[in-house]
Amino acid sequence: MSIEVRGVGKRFGTFVALDDVSVTVPTGGLTALLGPSGGGKSTLLRVIAGLEAPDTGDVLIDGAIATDVPVRKRNVGFVFQHYAAFKHLSVQRNVAFGLEIRRRPPAEIKEKVAELLHLVRLEQFADRLPAQLSGGQRQRMALARALAVEPRVLLLDEPFGALDAQVRKELREWLRRLHDEVHVTTVFVTHDQEEALEVADEIVVVNRGRVEQVGTPDQLYDHPANEFVMRFLGPATQLGDTLVRPHDIDVRLDGTGLPGRISRITRVGFEVRVTVEQGGDSVLVLLDRARADALGLAEGLSVGLVHAPATARVAT
Numbered sequence: 001m002s003i004e005v006r007g008v009g010k011r012f013g014t015f016v017a018l019d020d021v022s023v024t025v026p027t028g029g030l031t032a033l034l035g036p037s038g039g040g041k042s043t044l045l046r047v048i049a050g051l052e053a054p055d056t057g058d059v060l061i062d063g064a065i066a067t068d069v070p071v072r073k074r075n076v077g078f079v080f081q082h083y084a085a086f087k088h089l090s091v092q093r094n095v096a097f098g099l100e101i102r103r104r105p106p107a108e109i110k111e112k113v114a115e116l117l118h119l120v121r122l123e124q125f126a127d128r129l130p131a132q133l134s135g136g137q138r139q140r141m142a143l144a145r146a147l148a149v150e151p152r153v154l155l156l157d158e159p160f161g162a163l164d165a166q167v168r169k170e171l172r173e174w175l176r177r178l179h180d181e182v183h184v185t186t187v188f189v190t191h192d193q194e195e196a197l198e199v200a201d202e203i204v205v206v207n208r209g210r211v212e213q214v215g216t217p218d219q220l221y222d223h224p225a226n227e228f229v230m231r232f233l234g235p236a237t238q239l240g241d242t243l244v245r246p247h248d249i250d251v252r253l254d255g256t257g258l259p260g261r262i263s264r265i266t267r268v269g270f271e272v273r274v275t276v277e278q279g280g281d282s283v284l285v286l287l288d289r290a291r292a293d294a295l296g297l298a299e300g301l302s303v304g305l306v307h308a309p310a311t312a313r314v315a316t
């Protein structure tokens with residue numbers, strides 16, 4: 001099911017939360033809405049879901065205008081950051097809930113729930129209460145519950161936001177694999193660029209109520225449309241009149257490149273961070289240890305800086 005957002009605007013009082021947003025989410029894709037806090041990601045997701053009515057513009061689901069279709073008829077599944085499970089119901093009853101209220105036959109419900117619990121790897125926890133699960137297991141239960149009614153679209157608002165870094169990492173790998181098995185058109189909100197780069201097929205960068213850029217992770221990382229996208233997707237440093245990635249700069253000792261002087265060297269594991277004072281800027285250069293050692297870099301040394309061709313850059 002494709003989703004098309006056409007010229008959507010949304011204000012809260014005088015505050016413009018979404019400003020003429022247009023974006024297309026392809027069928028079967030895993031799309032991230034990525035941006036800083038308060039930029040409008042959740043509002044956009046809620047408009048797609050039908051939880052929030054846009055002031056202007058339309059949402060089309062599979063080519064048909066859905067703006068006036070009520071939430072329950074849109075056939076979307078949701079998972080939010082702080083997922084509210086039914087505390088007194090077992091995991092399997094929670095997953096079965098949507099099917100029970102739709103009065104599906106008991107045998108069908110049983111089979112479907114078993115299939116879903118297998119999919120989210122919670123078979124052995126079927127009879128537990130939600131309180132007896134870890135945070136990551138609870139979010140997997142939430143996904144199984146959302147998938148139970150076979151939604152046309154799955155919308156996830158920071159689904160792993162409240163979890164610790166290690167569990168988040170496991171769950172995002174798991175979400176990617178789940179999506180590869182199920183292929184339901186999925187949109188998830190995140191403010192974590194690494195999460196978006198790692199998991200999504202396509203990323204929509206949302207900032208101050210506007211779409212800054214849409215593209216695959218590689219397109220956005222390697223060809224950022226502007227300074228905001230460049231800085232938001234990864235480290236960036238000023239080199240002359242250009243903004244570049246610190247690991248795309250090489251250090252020369254043969255008199256070529258923009259001249260500067262090393263002010264600081266920090267070794268962090270495999271990586272060597274070199275700060276070079278160049279033309280009034282402190283330029284950050286990231287080298288791997290072998291390259292830094294081969295050059296014999298030291299604080300106070302005069303060097304030349306060269307930006308690798310055909311890598312990300314934005315003129316400033």
Ligand SMILES: Nc1ncnc2c1ncn2[C@@H]1O[C@H](COP(=O)(O)OP(=O)(O)OP(=O)(O)O)[C@@H](O)[C@H]1O
Nearest residue numbers: 012015017035036037038039040041042043044191
């Ligand atoms: N119901 C509301 N009433 C008033 N203002 C709102 C309402 N919902 C959202 N906003 C405002 O709209 C802006 C965008 O909010 P939104 O939740 O969409 O941002 P976000 O990008 O998802 O941020 P976060 O990652 O912090 O959730 C924020 O400044 C927020 O305060």
